[in-house]
Amino acid sequence: MQRRIAVPLVFGVIGTAILIGLGLWQVQRLDEKETELARIDARIADAPVGLPQSPSETVDKYRAVKMEGTFLRPELHVLVGIKDIGAGYRVIQPYETDGRRILVDRGFIKLDAKDDERTPGPAQVIGNLHWPDEVDGYTPAPDEARAIWFARDIPAMADALGTEPLLVVARQEASPMASRVRALPVDSAGIPNDHLQYAITWFSLAVIWAGMTGYFLWRTAGTTRAAKGKAT
Template identity: 55%
Template sequence: MTKRMIVPLLIGIVGAAILIGLGVWQLQRLAWKEAILSDIEARIAAAPVALPASADPEADRYLPVRASGVAGSETAFVLASVKDMGAVYRVISAFATDGRRVLLDRGVVPVAARDRVSTPGQVTVTGNLHWPDEIDSFTPDPDPAEALWFARDVPALAEALGTEPLLIVARTVEPPGDVVTPLPVSTVGVPNDHLEYAVTWFSLCAVWLGMTGFLLSRIRRRTV
């Protein structure tokens, strides 16, 4: 090995070590995220309980509940997009149960079928408590005149519909309703791209080592 090869070799080794480290870190993040998703799925699928008197947005997120009551006519329509369905409205209604009024996410309906949504009346709902994080700086303001919203802003929806800031996302509604299809809470929308990131870093490492080897071979040929 010539002196001219030492610096490129060191750069190649250091760069590869950094890229491998990033790939390993993403694998560790993958294991961490999978553990979180498993915990969420277990919480979602647990046996339903009665609606808690005082719910905590962190401790009771995804808590399965069952409640009977009256879903009234006070309804908000949240514009959303669902895979294989396209543009839909999430139908959020005021739900009176055990002397309380909470929010009920009844499910989704195609945009064209909004006028066919009816008032379900007395129902028994099984679902999960949820506090969605859907608002950012690009979220438009709601249109109260059209009962049109662009995110499930629980505090704002509760104020508009006169309920507690507590949202039940329905898994089942008995008796089954009209055109509204329940869209239960799931982990489908939780991003988990760490495996792809790890593959990217390891691929870059392979390219880096290949380029280093090519450079070293050229230097060696020139010095022979």
């Protein structure tokens, strides 16, 4: 009798403790992620500075910058979809500033605006340095003939346009063509933060595990009592 109850009780307690521990770990990760997102949001909204001479992803990701320069040709188009608007393209264009050529993500245009004239010329750009992680094994190769890409592959785009492998995502642009492109500034909304859902899942599993253990012990005890009653 004691063994029939002790073994499932031990498994029940251990299993429940493990699941609660996983839930608490996810709560901790949630707090860490929220702190990280707050730091990123603060950096994005910082007062812009000049373009660093040798920026790195580790140190300068999301850094706000302000530049004076000139947009050049040609431009590349990254296929994207915008909620409540539909499909379109990000316009990636070479930009010359202080003798350097970099990439600028000017923002969004609709599909039918791809071939519209966007005259190169001088422009002031305020934006954020970014190293998007969008390329994986499932990303199609770009359609170079039509300048259509399916992810922001910075090294490949820089090679195609003859620039540094450096991207600034425009937040604000002062140029004659600015009104034809809708800025898609960097924000933290696209950074996954699913730790609350994971915590709820683990805690729910802990409740279920504990409930099933209790039910099994109750059934076992009931069966044992019934067997003893028949024996007497």
